[in-house]
Amino acid sequence: MTQATTHPLAPLFNPKSVAVIGASPREGSVGRMVFEKLVASGFAGPVGAVNPKHDSVLGRPCAANIAGLRPAPDLAVIATPARTVPALIAECAAAGTRHAIVLSAGFGEGGHSTGLAQEVVRVARENGVRLLGPNCVGLVRPWHDFDATFLKAATPKGNLALVSQSGALCSAISDWAGPNDLGFSALVSLGNALDIGFGDAIEFLADDPKTRAILLYVEGVRDGAAFISATRHATRLKPVVVLKGGRGGDAARAAATHTGAMMGSDAVFDAALACAGAVRVETFGQLFAAAEMLAAGRRATGDRLCVVTNGGGAGVLAADRATDLGLHLPPPSAATVAALDRQLSANWSRSNPMDVIGDASAAQFEAAVAAALADPAFDGVLAMLTPQAMTDAGACAQAVIAAAARSPSKPVLACWMGESSVQAARAALSAAGVPDFTTPERAVEAFSFLARHRHNGELAKEVPGPRTxxxxxxxxxxxxxxxxxxxxxxxxxxxxxxxxxxxxxxxxxRSVLATEEKDVAALAAGVGFPVALKIQSPDISHKSDVGGVRLGIADGAAAEAAFHEIVAGARRLRPEARIEGVTIEPMxxxxxxxxxxxxxxxxxxxxxxxxxxxxxxxxxxxxxxxxxxxxxxxxxxxxxxxxxxxxxxxxxxxxxxxxxxxxxxxxxxxxxxxxxxxxxxxxxxxxxxxxxxxxxxxxxxxxxxxxxxxxxxxxxxAPYPARLDHLERLDDGATVRIRPIRAEDAESEADFVRTLGAEAKRLRFFGAVQELSPAMLADFTQVDFRRALVLVAFALREGDETQVGVARYALCPDRETCAFGLVVAEDWQRRGVGRRLMQALIAEARRSGLRRMIGTVLRENTGMRDFCRGLGFTETGGEDATVVEMEMDLG
Incomplete structure (x- = not known):
């Protein structure tokens, strides 16, 4: 990735140098704790102390202000009183530091507005500084040996990222991770999230190679569009699990319509997660369970779980929770039953849960887990043990570890129930990467997270048929x-x-309005009996509340009587309401x-x-x-x-x-x-x-x-940009329609790629694609128009439309550059289709404020290279000798 397409938050998440403003030798101060942790963490870059009250901090030189540090640090960590922060942000910008973490509190938390929040946002925006916080515990990037927090525990390295509005939750998870053999790629404390919010953090972590899954603790979202767009992008690459706090705070609100009265913010949040593809958990414990499950790095291909247990009651509890969560517990195959009949006690259950009986040996445990993993009827296995006098918990744990190691394609979970007699076994399971849980219910919930992530991914691949x-x-x-x-x-x-x-x-x-009783009979006759009469008033939301509806009126006299009753009743019950009359409509x-x-x-x-x-x-x-x-x-x-x-x-x-x-x-x-x-x-x-x-x-x-x-x-x-739908007449007189792609175009897009010649596929897709998979079709046709634009060209022939070309750009991480692609059917090349598609694409990129368009072309594709140069692209050599880079300045 070139510097121009580096993510704009890279200096925050991956800084090469840091300044701690408010660094202090005072014991117990936040400035000391953060400076001390950064120095001790092994961070490779310079860590500068800034505090006008000290010449040195912990034996290191201390500058009076950030301008005294040269070169300018990538990142400033601010731990000073809130009132000083706006001026310090301006000083950072003047020195050349454009990213800051504000640990300080005092920016209107608890609903007590001080005006400082608005001031710090204003100063940051005017000076082009991005802020994490304020009122946060900071940021940890374990793989970069970077810990800019005052958390007590060190955060071990791993592949989970946590983004949280609660510093306390960051502290708890950091403290819990090490003893549970879990590690993190990032701990991000958003605090008040005055600037950098969930969308920004998710956007970065979605493409972070060290992050395999993302956990979110959400109390409120400021920018719903950014949140959905970033989460939708992330879930196509890795699981995103969300815990939402404050679910009941705004569960319902009064509104004029039924819909408004019934639609609470939590229900809408659920809808947002559904369209973004994230998985929601309900409790803090479930978030921990999800973390342990996702850290194992395995993925379920379905929702069919096999429970292997030495205790029937424990199996029943697991089965009950699986039913609650919509998971399936199919029976083992006949081949599995026959194989286990030769290895297990004659009294084993031969069903699912697979009860191997209380005196099962470690070898029998291993045989049962291995058979379940080999059985195509199951997508994952939960091994459960209840401590019994004849059971060696440690040996059984090693047996499960061995079986799991031989079957890396399916997830294996463990639940060693009890406490003192199973502690060592649990530690062994966790150390070996087998997620271990203390209760059957929590273990089943953890598997459900994997199943729901897979289900969400499958739903995302569904494509609608053409729509008229x-x-x-x-x-x-x-x-x-x-x-x-x-x-x-x-x-x-x-x-x-x-x-x-x-x-x-x-x-x-259709209806007509009667404003006078004398007109009702004639108007009703014109509509055609039987009719319905309904009160009309801008002040009455629900007509039935005032008796304002009469149905099945059969003649003019009944209509006049109904009019009188409806209006009189409404005036009696709602004397302040403006009564405009009564509508008449057919039954x-x-x-x-x-x-x-x-x-x-x-x-x-x-x-x-x-x-x-x-x-x-x-x-x-x-x-x-x-x-x-x-x-x-x-x-x-x-x-x-x-x-x-x-x-x-x-x-x-x-x-x-x-x-x-x-x-x-x-x-x-x-x-x-x-x-x-x-x-x-x-x-x-x-x-x-x-x-x-x-x-x-x-x-x-x-x-x-x-x-x-x-x-x-x-x-x-982002809605469908219908304004880009237009007709173009080509130089040879043919007419094509150019418009943004729709989800309903999946069949057309698949046919278009399928019918491309072998050479066209090689030049456009570098030989990697012969036919679009369901996932690729979903990516091509279900476009997030905030992140990409796909334009398709259709030839118009006797009322039919046939796709003959497609052009696409997608935003690069820097959010100022876009990468383009173009393919035109062979028999429509050199007729102007590609030129018109690209001209429309370039115009929209400019309108959207993008500064640069880039593309990669095979060096041997001289026709495409000449075409791009004709549009105004310049050509540069890439690191790969087989390709060239085409670039256009959109300014």
């Missing part, structure tokens, strides 16, 4: 919403809400309809979130809601439905035929399109959405609006 988007008029909806916002309104009328839905292809019942004619809720509410961190579940007037009571973050694909929408009890209701039961599931999925996709396109919409309910065998129909809708940018972040996941 419904005809509509989004521009009309956009204009309607903006007029309402411009008029200072906070919500749309029911008729306007239905119009917006219809403009995005969602089937709705829904959808046989065997199920009532569902579809909605959207805006989270203050992660932006818009979509809810799906059972609907109707008792929606809060039913509490059957699942949440996902838009934009949705068909795969994500189906997964959202399947997480609810409503999914079973949509199937056939008793005498009801199944509802049209595809219509429900399509409605969710249309809702996703709607909220993505209209940032002024802050909350939305479709309740109920009737779903039956003949399709889906929105009966009622409510939409809240606000000026764009005034109601929190819109989307945490």
């Amino acid at each position: 988007r419904a005809a509509g008029d989004p521009d009309h909806a956009r204009a309607l919403v903006r007029r309402a916002v411009a008029a200072g309104r906070k919500s749309l009328s029911p008729a306007e809400a239905r119009t917006v839905l219809a403009d995005f292809g969602i089937p709705v019942l 829904a004619r959808l046989a065997h309809g199920r009532e569902l809720l579809l909605g959207m509410s805006r989270d203050p961190v992660f932006g818009d979130a979509i809810a799906f579940g059972l609907g109707g007037t008792q929606v809060e009571l039913l509490a059957d809601t699942a949440i996902a973050l838009p934009p949705l694909t068909a795969v994500l929408a189906r997964r959202l439905v399947e997480r609810t009890r409503a999914a079973r209701l949509l199937g056939a039961f008793r005498n009801l035929p199944p509802a049209d599931m595809e219509a429900v999925i399509e409605t969710l996709l249309q809702l996703s399109d709607l909220v993505t396109a209209l940032p002024e919409i802050t909350e939305l309910d479709i309740n109920p959405l009737l779903a039956g065998p003949e399709g889906a129909l929105a009966l009622d809708a409510r939409i809240s609006v606000a000026p764009e940018g005034t109601a929190g972040p819109h989307l945490a996941i």
Whole structure:
């Protein structure tokens, strides 16, 4: 990696020189502890002391200020009173030090604002300084012999990284790691996270070669978009396990819509983790278990666990917890049973859990574990021992270690229950890299982390089929919403809400508004009896709360009576409400309809979130809601439905035929399109959405609006950049459509690569790819548009579209450079397709503020080299004589 593409936080995580500002000889001071640890840790670079009160600290020279250290240190560690920090940050910048760890507290912790937090952020940003902290315990990078903390225990080297908002948790894990034979690649204490947050830390650790898995302790996220983007990138490379504190602090909030009332921040956080592919744990103990499991470095290929035990009760406890977690305990194969019949007691269980009986010898333990590992019915093995008079716990541990060593492809876990008689055996297991747990439940939970990580990875590889988007008029909806916002309104009328839905292809019942009782009969007749009458008021969120709904009105007289009753009741129960009249709509004619809720509410961190579940007037009571973050694909929408009890209701039961599931999925996709396109919409309910065998129909809708940018972040996941979709006429008269790739283009992309000639594949993919794997397809088509852009070119032939080219750039670690790639079908080369794709790609890179575009081309590919030079790229030789580097300054 060249210096230009080095991660911008490298001077923080991998500094070559450090200054401790506030270094002190005073016993017990933070400045002394940090300076002492850095000097003692074996850090290879210079460690400078800065303190105007001292000429030396611990026998080393001490500068009055950071300007006195030359050359300028990569990193400053600040351990001085909070009031001094802003000026010190400015001094760091002036000296040339652009990264700092602020250990100091006093920046408004506990809700007592001092103004210092805002001041230190302002000074840092104005001077281009990145800050870790304040109010943190610092940073440990064991492989670099770098410990800039005041933690009591030394952190051993390993392959786990911990990023935590709690310094106490960092301290506890550091203290726990050594005795449990675990090590870390990084301990990162974020503290108040005024600048560097989870997204920054995860971004760096995702590409850190010493980090095999990432653990997060989260109390709150400031930048939801950065968090999701970085975590999504990381989980494609390594497991990410998250413990969230403060789950009940904002579990629900009052809101105008059902969706807003039901959607708490913790549920939205779960949705964010789901789309990022991370695994969540619920307790501190589970985080420790995850750490021990992930440190072993093995990965499960499925969720089928075999439990080998010498105690039946312990096996039952493990099986119960496996059931709770959705793990499978299949029976051993006939071959495994036959093999173990020759080696175990005649009374062994011949099932799973595999009870080898209390007097099992070490040799029998080894045989059972080895047979389970060899059995293709299992994806992992949990060996459990209960101490008994005839059992040698140490010998059995060595037997499990030996069996595990012969089968490195499957994870092996151990649970030696008890205490005094199994301590030495546990130590041996841990030292040999076999994760050891004290209870069956904790051991099973640890295996579930591996299974869930694998499951998340498989889900990420799922690609939706092509989608035919419904005809509509989004521009009309956009204009309607903006007029309402411009008029200072906070919500749309029911008729306007239905119009917006219809403009995005969602089937709705049309309605008319009656403002006078004398008009009701004629208007109802025009709609067509039977009709439904509903109160219309911008101040009444839930019509049924005031008796504001009448159904099945059969004639004009009944309509007039219903109007009078509805308006009178609303005025009596809500005298302050503005009554605009009563809407009249046809009774829904959808046989065997199920009532569902579809909605959207805006989270203050992660932006818009979509809810799906059972609907109707008792929606809060039913509490059957699942949440996902838009934009949705068909795969994500189906997964959202399947997480609810409503999914079973949509199937056939008793005498009801199944509802049209595809219509429900399509409605969710249309809702996703709607909220993505209209940032002024802050909350939305479709309740109920009737779903039956003949399709889906929105009966009622409510939409809240606000000026764009005034109601929190819109989307945490970058939306599809539809503005880049355009037609290009080539020099020979042919027309191609160039647009960003969609997840639904997976089939087209696979066909395109499959039909490339052998030479084109060799030149484009350097001979490494013949056909795109499911994982590669997911990477190519499920694009995080904050990190990459993929443009595809389609030839238009008699109404059909055929992919003929693709161009892509992806951000480099420095976040200012992007690396590009281009491939065009052989029969479309030299016709201008590649030039137009690259011109669009370069223009968007410039618009995004990127400064440089680079690419690697085989030296023998003279056509591509000439093409790039024609676009303005310059050519440089690489370290590899077989390739050249193409580079363009985008400034």
